[in-house]
Structure formats: C-alpha cells, structure tokens
Amino acid sequence: MRRSFYERPALFFGVVFFGFIALSFVVAVGPAIEIQAKHKPLPGSQPMTPQELRGFDVYIAEGCPYCHTQQVRPLKMDAVWGRPSVASDYARLEPLHWWMETPGVLGSERTGPDLTNIGKRQPSEIWQLIHLYDPRAVVSWSIMPSFHSLFEVTSSPAADATVVPVPPDFAPSHGKVVAKQRALDLVAYLLSRKQAPLPEGVGGEAAAAPAAPAAEAGGGGAQDEGAMLYSANCASCHQAGGTGLTSTFPPLKDDPVVNDDDPTEHISTVLHGAHGRTINGVQYPVAMPAFKDMLSDAQIVAIVNHERSSWGNSGKPVTEEMVAKVRKEGAPQ
Amino acid sequence: MRRPLTVAKAPIDEVIDADHQLTRLVFAFITASAVWLVFGTLVGLYLSLKFRWPEIDHVPWLTFGRLRPIHTNTVFWGFASNGMIGLAYYVVARTSRQRLHSYKLGWISLALIQISVVAGDICLAAGINNGAQEYREYIWPVMALFAGALVLTCYNFYWTISNRTTKEIYISNWYIMGALLWTISLATIAYLPFYQYGFAETAIQGYYMHQGVGMWFTPMVLGLTYYFLPKLLNKPIYSYSLGVLAFWTQMVFYTMIGAHHFLYSPLPWWLQTVAILFSIGMLVTVVAGTANFLLTMKGSGHAVRNTYAVPFLLVGVVYYFVGSAQGSFEALRSLNMIWHFNNYTIGHSHITMYGFVTFLIWGGVYGLLPRLSGREARQLFIGMHFWLAFIGVLIYGVSLSIGGTLQGLSWLAGKPFEDSVTLMAPYWLWRAIGGTLMFGSHLLFAYNVWCMLPSKSRDEAVETYTEVPSAS
Numbered sequence: 009m010r011r012s013f014y015e016r017p018a019l020f021f022g023v024v025f026f027g028f029i030a031l032s033f034v035v036a037v038g039p040a041i042e043i044q045a046k047h048k049p050l051p052g053s054q055p056m057t058p059q060e061l062r063g064f065d066v067y068i069a070e071g072c073p074y075c076h077t078q079q080v081r082p083l084k085m086d087a088v089w090g091r092p093s094v095a096s097d098y099a100r101l102e103p104l105h106w107w108m109e110t111p112g113v114l115g116s117e118r119t120g121p122d123l124t125n126i127g128k129r130q131p132s133e134i135w136q137l138i139h140l141y142d143p144r145a146v147v148s149w150s151i152m153p154s155f156h157s158l159f160e161v162t163s164s165p166a167a168d169a170t171v172v173p174v175p176p177d178f179a180p181s182h183g184k185v186v187a188k189q190r191a192l193d194l195v196a197y198l199l200s201r202k203q204a205p206l207p208e209g210v211g212g213e214a215a216a217a218p219a220a221p222a223a224e225a226g227g228g229g230a231q232d233e234g235a236m237l238y239s240a241n242c243a244s245c246h247q248a249g250g251t252g253l254t255s256t257f258p259p260l261k262d263d264p265v266v267n268d269d270d271p272t273e274h275i276s277t278v279l280h281g282a283h284g285r286t287i288n289g290v291q292y293p294v295a296m297p298a299f300k301d302m303l304s305d306a307q308i309v310a311i312v313n314h315e316r317s318s319w320g321n322s323g324k325p326v327t328e329e330m331v332a333k334v335r336k337e338g339a340p341q
Numbered sequence: 342m343r344r345p346l347t348v349a350k351a352p353i354d355e356v357i358d359a360d361h362q363l364t365r366l367v368f369a370f371i372t373a374s375a376v377w378l379v380f381g382t383l384v385g386l387y388l389s390l391k392f393r394w395p396e397i398d399h400v401p402w403l404t405f406g407r408l409r410p411i412h413t414n415t416v417f418w419g420f421a422s423n424g425m426i427g428l429a430y431y432v433v434a435r436t437s438r439q440r441l442h443s444y445k446l447g448w449i450s451l452a453l454i455q456i457s458v459v460a461g462d463i464c465l466a467a468g469i470n471n472g473a474q475e476y477r478e479y480i481w482p483v484m485a486l487f488a489g490a491l492v493l494t495c496y497n498f499y500w501t502i503s504n505r506t507t508k509e510i511y512i513s514n515w516y517i518m519g520a521l522l523w524t525i526s527l528a529t530i531a532y533l534p535f536y537q538y539g540f541a542e543t544a545i546q547g548y549y550m551h552q553g554v555g556m557w558f559t560p561m562v563l564g565l566t567y568y569f570l571p572k573l574l575n576k577p578i579y580s581y582s583l584g585v586l587a588f589w590t591q592m593v594f595y596t597m598i599g600a601h602h603f604l605y606s607p608l609p610w611w612l613q614t615v616a617i618l619f620s621i622g623m624l625v626t627v628v629a630g631t632a633n634f635l636l637t638m639k640g641s642g643h644a645v646r647n648t649y650a651v652p653f654l655l656v657g658v659v660y661y662f663v664g665s666a667q668g669s670f671e672a673l674r675s676l677n678m679i680w681h682f683n684n685y686t687i688g689h690s691h692i693t694m695y696g697f698v699t700f701l702i703w704g705g706v707y708g709l710l711p712r713l714s715g716r717e718a719r720q721l722f723i724g725m726h727f728w729l730a731f732i733g734v735l736i737y738g739v740s741l742s743i744g745g746t747l748q749g750l751s752w753l754a755g756k757p758f759e760d761s762v763t764l765m766a767p768y769w770l771w772r773a774i775g776g777t778l779m780f781g782s783h784l785l786f787a788y789n790v791w792c793m794l795p796s797k798s799r800d801e802a803v804e805t806y807t808e809v810p811s812a813s
C-alpha cells in the first residue's frame with residue numbers, strides 16, 4: 009500500500025523545512041547580502057571616534073532604541089527630524105563585541121523624539137548632561153528615565169571633572185553632580201548624530217521610490233510654523249512659556265534683547281549663539297548654541313517673530329531681508 | 342448554587358490514563374510556564390507604571406531600557422514557549438498513539454529552556470544584549486541553549502510521529518513540527534552575523550521579528566487548538582481541507598511579510614510592497630483558520646457554558662481573527678504611516694500575543710491538566726482568572742488603540758512632539774489598570790496550576806502501576 013504525501017514524515021516535513029528556508033533566502037538573506045554589498049558609507053560621513061563608539065555601546069546597553077528611533081521616513085510628517093534616511097546612513101554599523109550582532113538603531117517606537125539629527129538639533133553638551141541626569145529638570149513633561157547611574161555626586165570634584173549645573177530644584181541637596189566617563193561618552197555619541205549630506209544622485213532607490221507618496225501623503229503642515237520651530241529648537245532650554253530655568257537658561261519673556269526694537273542682536277544671537285552675557289543681572293553657566301547652519305532665514309524669521317509676539321513680549325516683527333543682512337555680516341566680534 | 346462571577350461548570354468527565362512519565366514532564370513545563378508568566382508580567386506591570394511615574398526608582402538594572410527586553414523575552418521564551426511545548430509533548434504523543442520517543446531528551450529540553458531564560462534575563466539586567474534588536478536580545482551563547490532545546494524537542498517529536506501507530510499524521514502535528522522546524526531555521530538565520538553588517542541588519546530584523554510571532558507562537562497554538570477544541574467538544578474538526586489550506590498559506594504568505602515592520606524605511610521598495618500584498622493575503626489564512634474553529638464550535642454553546650476550558654479557546658480564536666485583521670490593515674501604507682512608531686503597535690502586540698496566544702495556551706492547560714492529574718482547581722478561581730484577564734486585555738487593547746491613533750494623528754497634523762506624549766497620559770493610566778487586572782489573573786492562574794498538580798499519593802500509585810507492565 010502506497011502512503012500518501014501527508015503520511016510520510018520525512019518527505020512532508022522536508023518540504024516544510026526546506027520550503028521555508030528557500031523563501032527566507034528570497035525575502036531576507038538575499039536582500040541582506042545585496043544591501044551589505046551595495047551600500048557604502050556616504051562620502052560626507054565620518055566613522056565614529058573611539059569615544060563615540062563607547063558612547064554607542066552605552067546607548068545600546070541602556071536600551072535607548074526602545075524609545076528612540078533613528079529613522080526618518082520620506083513623509084512630510086517626518087520632515088521635522090531631517091531628510092529621509094537612506095541605507096548608506098547605516099553602512100558603518102557593526103557589532104561592538106564578540107557576543108553581539110550589529111546593533112539595531114532604526115527602532116520601532118517613537119516614545120521619545122527621533123535622534124537621527126540630535127547632534128544638530130541639541131548640540132549643547134551641558135544640556136545633554138543635565139537632561140540625562142534628570143530629563144524633567146529641562147523638559148517638564150518628559151517621561152524619559154533619569155540616568156543617575158551615569159553620574160556621581162561629590163562635594164569635592166576633581167579639577168578636570170565635568171560638573172553638571174543641574175537646576176536647583178533637581179539637584180541633590182548636598183554636593184555637586186559630576187558626569188562619569190560613561191555619560192561623557194554617551195553625549196559624545198549623541199552629538200555625533202548628524203545626517204551627512206547626500207551627494208547628487210545618491211540615495212538611489214530608497215530615497216527616490218517613495219517620493220510620490222511623500223508628496224501626497226499626510227502632513228497638514230504646522231498651523232503656526234514659528235511656534236512649532238520654537239518648540240522643536242528652543243523650548244528645551246528656554247521652556248515652552250519662555251520662562252527659562254532659574255540660573256540655568258535665561259527667560260525670553262520680558263527679555264531686553266527680544267523686546268528691543270532693533271532686532272540685530274536678537275537675530276545675531278540665534279545665528280551665532282552666545283555665552284558669558286549678563287542678562288538682567290544673571291550670568292549663565294551654559295552657552296546658547298549657534299543655529300546658522302540649521303535654520304533657514306525664513307525659519308529664523310518665524311521663530312524670532314514668535315518670540316517677539318508671545319508671552320507678553322512686544323518686539324517689532326522682523327523680515328527675511330533683515331535676517332539675510334545680519335547673516336551676511338557674520339558673527340559679532 | 343449561584344456563583345457571583347461564574348456559572349457552575351460540569352466537572353471533568355474522564356481522567357486520562359496517560360503514562361505517568363509523560364504526565365510529570367507536561368506538568369513540569371506548565372509549572373515553569375506559570376512561574377515565568379507571573380515574573381514576566383510583574384515586570385510588564387512595573388514598566389507600565391513607569392510611563393506614569395518615571396522617577397519610581399533609580400536602580401540601574403531596573404531602568405526602562407533594560408527591563409523592557411526582560412519583559413518581552415521572559416513572556417516569549419519563558420511563559421509562552423514553555424506552555425506551548427509542554428502541551429505539545431502531550432498532543433504529539435497522544436495523537437500518534439505512541440509513547441514519547443525519549444523522556445530524557447524531554448527533560449533536557451526543559452532544563453535548557455529554563456537555563457537560557459535565567460541566563461538571558463541576568464545578562465539583560467546587566468546591560469548585556471545582542472544589539473537591542475527586539476526579541477533577539479538574548480546574546481547568542483544564551484540563545485544557542487534555547488535553540489538546542491528546540492532541536493532536541495523537534496528530534497523527539499519527529500521520531501514519536503514517525504513511529505506512530507495511526508495511519509495519518511494528525512494536523513496538529515503538522516503545525517507543531519512546522520513551528521519547530523521554522524523556528525530553528527529562523528533562529529539560525531537571525532543569529533548568523535555574516536550578512537548583517539550595516540543596514541543589512543534591518544532586512545533580517547524585520548524578517549525575524551515577524552517570523553518570531555508568525556512562525557513560532559502562531560502555528561504552535563493553532564496546532565494545539567486543532568487538538569484541544571475538537572477533543573473538548575467531543576466532535577471532529579469541522580473541515581480538514583480548510584486546515585490544509587490554512588497550513589500551506591501560513592507557511593508561504595507569512596514568511597513573505599517581515600518587511601512590513603519597516604515600511605517607508607530604506608529597505609528596497611519592492612520588498613515592502615511584497616510584504617504588504619502578502620499581509621493582505623494573510624486574510625485568507627486567518628479566515629480559513631478562524632472559520633474552521635468557529636464552525637467546529639457551532640452548536641456547542643453548552644460546552645462554552647458548561648466547561649471552563651472552552652471559553653478560553655473561544656476568546657483566543659476570536660482574538661486571532663481580530664488581531665490578525667488589525668495587522669493586515671496596519672500593513673497598508675496609508676494606515677501604517679499613522680500607526681507606525683506609536684502605541685497602536687503595542688496594542689496590536691498584546692491583542693495578538695495575549696488575547697490570541699495566551700488565551701489558547703490557558704484553554705489547553707485547563708482542558709488537559711485536570712484530566713491528567715484528576716485534580717481540579719476551584720471553579721470560582723478559574724472563572725475569576727478568565728474574567729480578569731478578559732477585561733484586562735480589553736482595556737489594554739482599546740486604550741492603546743485609541744491613544745496610538747491620536748498620537749499618529751497629532752504627528753500627521755504637525756503638532757509639537759510634546760503633544761504626542763502628554764495626550765497619552767490617560768491611556769497609559771488605563772493600560773496600567775488593565776495590566777493590574779491581567780496580572781491579578783496570572784496569580785490566580787499560578788495558584789490554579791498548583792491545585793491541579795498530581796497529588797503525591799496518586800503519583801506513587803501510578804508509579805507502581807506503570808512499573809508492573811514494563812517488568813513483565
């Protein structure tokens with residue numbers, strides 16, 4: 009009596025096994041081999057320094073990718089995070105230890121902001137350190153965990169130690185907060201997260217194909233571009249209500265520069281940053297970063313005008329010509 | 342007597358005279374499974390509190406990024422895998438009408454799995470992971486132990502099935518053997534590093550993440566249900582051909598759709614499109630499977646009312662349909678755009694892994710254990726387990742589906758990122774409430790399993806009984 013296909017275990021399970029492996033080569037292993045061979049790092053990108061690599065290791069060990077993506081989709085709603093990611097952006101990734109595989113940084117959940125461009129968006133090392141020590145010290149609504157274990161509290165920091173100026177409400181009652189090496193490494197990694205420019209024609213398939221859906225798909229645009237840009241670029245320090253944080257970041261509400269009818273210094277501060285001023289009698293330990301490479305003239309107009317017309321401020325509105333003029337004059341001496 | 346939460350159910354009708362060694366092995370797996378469920382979901386519950394109170398602790402190994410993989414890997418490899426494999430040992434031997442090929446290998450598999458989960462969790466707590474890639478966070482030396490357990494189990498099942506005394510290979514065994522063979526290949530492919538440098542890692546990750554749930558948990562519990570449902574209803578499965586159709590489409594369609602986890606990523610556009618098409622195609626598989634189960638149940642309303650195992654199976658089958666249909670929609674570009682990256686996906690994960698997989702495992706456990714040991718758990722507690730878990734996961738799924746959709750719409754409207762975090766507060770609170778009910782039900786489940794364990798005296802009685810024939 010002949011046994012049917014379904015009664016012959018070796019044959020039946022053989023088909024089940026090898027069929028799956030064959031399909032796996034079509035949809036996973038094959039494409040993976042091809043991607044690995046085809047996509048080289050972008051010419052404008054840099055390999056990570058040893059310190060950044062150590063920081064990357066902390067990033068993976070602490071599971072930051074469970075809340076943070078590093079993947080910008082070619083959609084209008086993702087444009088705030090940067091240009092669409094291309095395969096070459098990830099080409100330099102490789103395992104960090106013998107027991108590890110190539111880490112995954114694209115992520116599947118955006119509980120916190122995308123970090124593809126965090127080095128551009130938030131280049132202040134001190135801000136990053138305060139934020140890691142206690143995110144709620146700088147972002148009141150944050151639900152990100154505090155990473156106290158990356159810091160130590162000591163009453164007599166060494167001369168070369170990085171003392172973190174944690175705002176008083178969040179600082180420990182005694183002693184100073186000092187960043188451990190792991191914290192400095194992690195911040196070095198974060199600050200290195202900047203998208204390299206795409207050379208003409210690179211990006212290829214991945215960037216080109218979705219262009220059409222990107223154009224039609226979603227993204228109603230901000231109702232108020234100025235407010236949106238302010239919240240994305242400035243609010244982390246100056247806070248949503250323009251209130252600043254006591255003795256760490258100055259308030260922009262009722263600020264003399266913001267309410268000055270001559271907008272030159274206001275514009276110049278945003279373009280070139282600032283450090284060491286005495287504002288309303290207070291000196292701030294942190295520097296204000298420069299935004300000239302990050303924001304276009306039109307975006308600066310939107311932000312500056314937002315600041316000049318919010319929270320009771322009444323500075324005169326500025327125009328794109330004014331910004332262009334200040335930009336041309338270069339940084340003040 | 343009227344009971345507040347449950348109706349009185351009929352006591353079990355028969356005690357199976359299964360061989361004693363098999364009984365012990367099955368109970369060992371199920372006990373381990375229950376312990377891991379309690380531990381894994383205690384961690385899950387704690388995580389859900391952290392969304393409300395991020396400052397709840399400052400202990401490095403309790404930080405969110407380390408606990409989250411402990412939650413997912415414990416419930417995957419500890420709870421669900423132990424539970425499914427334990428039930429499968431019984432089903433394979435029973436439907437083959439054959440003694441298990443080797444008990445020793447069964448016990449070794451059991452030990453390997455527990456060692457890998459303990460070692461894996463300790464590594465994760467220490468910040469040692471495989472690169473923060475979901476569900477393959479255990480480093481390879483640890484995962485190799487787990488894979489070893491699967492290879493031994495697979496070998497054991499294969500020879501049991503090969504030596505069967507029945508003519509056919511019952512359909513449950515197709516699914517169970519399929520799941521083992523697929524998962525062994527999957528783990529191997531996912532852990533070999535050579536083709537995973539740079540962005541290539543993502544091509545494998547999408548495939549792995551999807552096959553992990555689609556080629557391991559799904560076929561395993563479906564296979565078990567093909568046994569337990571007809572058995573508990575005391576009638577044959579509605580249609581064998583529907584089962585055949587569902588099996589082959591499962592293997593072909595499901596394998597193709599991993600890239601839907603990375604829609605709009607730089608993965609080749611054709612790969613994403615293939616994934617979407619087959620995600621829609623999966624409706625065929627899911628409708629065939631669900632219809633087959635529901636039509637088998639048709640006319641057996643009394644069984645739902647009168648037994649405590651069948652309601653669990655019913656809920657599992659319905660969630661199989663709901664969760665999978667939801668998944669097919671999530672795979673459409675226009676909807677994925679909104680639902681990707683936010684809590685909607687977390688809702689889907691629990692609707693499927695909990696509503697579907699977990700409920701079916703429970704159905705099998707409550708259906709089988711009392712019949713093996715002759716000891717029943719208290720009906721009141723089983724009833725409470727059912728309702729707490731059922732209401733809990735309903736709250737979990739509904740709140741995150743609504744919250745996640747609102748998150749997506751807020752991004753689409755170009756609102757500040759802050760809104761998508763603050764708007765979630767009430768939904769995260771509801772998730773924690775649902776999670777508390779679920780966790781409470783798991784404590785009851787563990788207690789119930791304890792009540793169903795074979796009694797010592799019976800144990801010894803059976804022991805002497807089984808030894809007699811082997812001596813003759």
Ligand code: HEM
Pocket residue numbers: 074116117119382383385386387388389409412413416417421475686687690691694695698699772773775776777779780
């Ligand atoms: C008391 C019951 C449970 C609670 C409170 C709970 C809670 C959680 C929380 C808070 C997360 C993290 C979500 C995030 O990162 O946004 C999570 C993730 C997850 N849980 Fe649970 N969980 C429970 C039970 C389970 C069970 C029994 C399973 C599986 C059998 C499971 C599977 C998962 C999976 C797969 C993820 C990852 C989801 C994704 O990345 O899409 N959970 N859970």
Ligand code: HEM
Pocket residue numbers: 116475550554555558559601602620621623624627664665666667668669670671672677680681682686689690693694697698
């Ligand atoms: C027809 C069947 C199904 C389809 C088409 C489907 C589709 C999807 C899609 C598109 C995602 C990605 C969502 C996103 O990140 O945007 C997803 C995630 C997920 N699905 Fe399904 N699904 C199906 C059935 C299932 C089943 C049966 C299970 C569980 C056994 C399951 C478990 C999961 C889990 C755990 C995730 C989260 C993965 C992660 O990001 O960590 N799905 N599914």
